[in-house]
Amino acid sequence: xxxxxxxxxxxxxxxxxxxxxxxxxxxxxxxxxxxxxxxxxxxxxxxxxxxxxxxxxxxxxxxxxxxxxxxxxxxxxxxxxxxxxxxxxxxxxxxxxxxxxxxxxxxxxxxxxxxxxx
Amino acid sequence: xxxxxxxxxxxxxxxxxxxxxxxxxxxxxxxxxxxxxxxxxxxxxxxxxxxxxxxxxxxxxxxxxxxxxxxxxxxxxxxxxxxxxxxxxxxxxxxxxxxxxxxxxxxxxxxxxxxxxx
DNA sequence: TTTATATTTCGTCAAATAACGAAATGAAAG
DNA sequence: CTTTCATTTCGTTATTTGACGAAATATAAA
Numbered sequence: 243x244x245x246x247x248x249x250x251x252x253x254x255x256x257x258x259x260x261x262x263x264x265x266x267x268x269x270x271x272x273x274x275x276x277x278x279x280x281x282x283x284x285x286x287x288x289x290x291x292x293x294x295x296x297x298x299x300x301x302x303x304x305x306x307x308x309x310x311x312x313x314x315x316x317x318x319x320x321x322x323x324x325x326x327x328x329x330x331x332x333x334x335x336x337x338x339x340x341x342x343x344x345x346x347x348x349x350x351x352x353x354x355x356x357x358x359x360x
Numbered sequence: 361x362x363x364x365x366x367x368x369x370x371x372x373x374x375x376x377x378x379x380x381x382x383x384x385x386x387x388x389x390x391x392x393x394x395x396x397x398x399x400x401x402x403x404x405x406x407x408x409x410x411x412x413x414x415x416x417x418x419x420x421x422x423x424x425x426x427x428x429x430x431x432x433x434x435x436x437x438x439x440x441x442x443x444x445x446x447x448x449x450x451x452x453x454x455x456x457x458x459x460x461x462x463x464x465x466x467x468x469x470x471x472x473x474x475x476x477x478x
Numbered sequence: 479t480t481t482a483t484a485t486t487t488c489g490t491c492a493a494a495t496a497a498c499g500a501a502a503t504g505a506a507a508g
Numbered sequence: 509c510t511t512t513c514a515t516t517t518c519g520t521t522a523t524t525t526g527a528c529g530a531a532a533t534a535t536a537a538a
Contacts, residue, residue: 271484272484272485283484284485284486284487286485287485287486287487288487290485290486305484306482306483307484307485308485308486
């Protein structure tokens with residue numbers, strides 16, 4: 243499939259759009275995204291693979307966790323990401339997502355996962 | 361559905377993408393687009409309604425014909441259309457489409473439709 | 479090495495989508 | 509007013525997509 247069509251298809255789903263908007267804030271591990279979207283981990287993983295296949299995001303393994311971040315190379319995907327970042331006003335859901343990933347709640351959620359083992 | 365998601369969904373189909381690329385050249389009536397894409401008129405009409413619903417294109421009735429053109433108002437759709445126009449290299453199919461709508465063949469096709477009645 | 483945890487892959491199911499032809503609509507010509 | 513032609517709407521069908529849970533994989537901890 244044409245690369246640009248893949249990009250548009252990838253962005254044409256509201257859950258994937260939410261992921262992109264959260265990744266504008268900072269890179270996130272799969273479990274954080276899963277927690278925010280309230281979907282099954284396998285579903286989130288599939289969404290992430292579609293975004294990655296479109297070269298909108300990239301992954302980075304850190305131990306057990308896999309972190310995803312926006313892909314900012316110089317190409318059409320980066321242009322689109324810039325437009326998405328600068329020109330689309332956040333709706334309620336996006337605002338709530340951003341609030342969530344910046345919250346103490348999600349920080350604790352991650353800490354507990356680590357500390358539980360100590 | 362969120363307006364921007366509609367835009368991405370609309371562009372995330374290769375036939376609709378071809379339509380947008382042809383409309384970059386000039387406004388076209390439904391039968392010209394149908395001829396270029398080699399799809400059923402009802403299928404093309406549906407694609408056009410999806411693009412219109414996303415506010416990427418607009419229609420203009422002229423007698424029996426309905427012409428469609430790109431929608432250039434100041435909003436996200438216009439930004440995307442600009443990116444699409446300036447940043448995406450044409451592939452073979454798009455080149456062929458552009459050639460077709462600028463050809464003598466399609467001009468004759470339209471003329472015959474009119475003259476047949478005289 | 480065994481166990482636990484994070485993520486991905488696989489198989490399945492329901493819903494959405496893209497295609498078509500047939501019928502309906504609307505404008506122009508006879 | 510009736511017919512003709514371009515387009516749209518409707519109903520159907522095949523394919524794609526988004527969701528899930530179960531099983532597989534990979535890494536860290538015990």
